[in-house]
Amino acid sequence: MPAGPTDDSTPFRISFVCTGNICRSPMAEVAMREQVARAGLTAQIQVSSAGTGDWHVGEQADERTIAALSEHGLDGSQHRARQFDSHAFDDYDLIVVFDGSQERILRNWAQTDDQRDKVRMLLSFDPEQAALRDVPDPYYSDRAMFDAVLVMIERATAALFRQLAPALRQRG
Known part of the structure; x- marks a missing residue:
């Protein structure tokens, strides 16, 4: 579980990071924002997303993601889409990735152990999916894979939110 928020005046900041920031990370960002809004915790948590690569910077999410x-x-x-800034680790309390490749990249970009410790795999928050480890990249697949990936992401972001919400509610 991520460390709880320590300063009542500062929102807990999460960034979801995938490869191009057009499929998995936007799904997670939108799903988590919805959960935060439904719980009335928008002042206590900030959610963003980014990609490790710069191929799609400025573009909308993939049309299959949006659908x-x-x-x-x-x-x-x-x-x-935007690219993760390797100098921005201290801007986040938690950086959530979707597969081992992104985990390796971000941990290599991190300059301290504290920064490396912020990088966590999304499925690790969901005991029922943790053994899968990676959320598959649907980019080169069909629309059905986008739907399946979104279901995985919704379940895992809900599990993450359930872990964060008690500490966030105490702050509000």
Whole structure:
């Protein structure tokens, strides 16, 4: 479990980081923001996303990402891809990745053990999915894979939120 928020005046900051910031990380960002909003905790938690690469910077999320989110009642249409800034580790309390490649990249970019410790695999928060370790990248697959990946991400972000919410509610 991530460390709880320590300063009542500062929101807990999470960044979801995938490869291009057009599929998995926007799904997680939108799903987590919705959970935070439903719980009335928008002042206590900030959610963002980014990619390890710069290929899609400034672009919308993949159309299949937007469609899958829409079918789940979520709006990903405003998303614009950005690249994770390797100097921004201290801007976040938790950096959540989707596969071992992203985990290795971010831990290599980190300059301190504290920064490396902020990098966590998404499925590690969900005991039922943790053994899978990686969330598959749906980019080169079909629309059905986007739907399956979104279900995995929704379950895992809900598990993460359940771990964070008690500490966040105490602050509010």
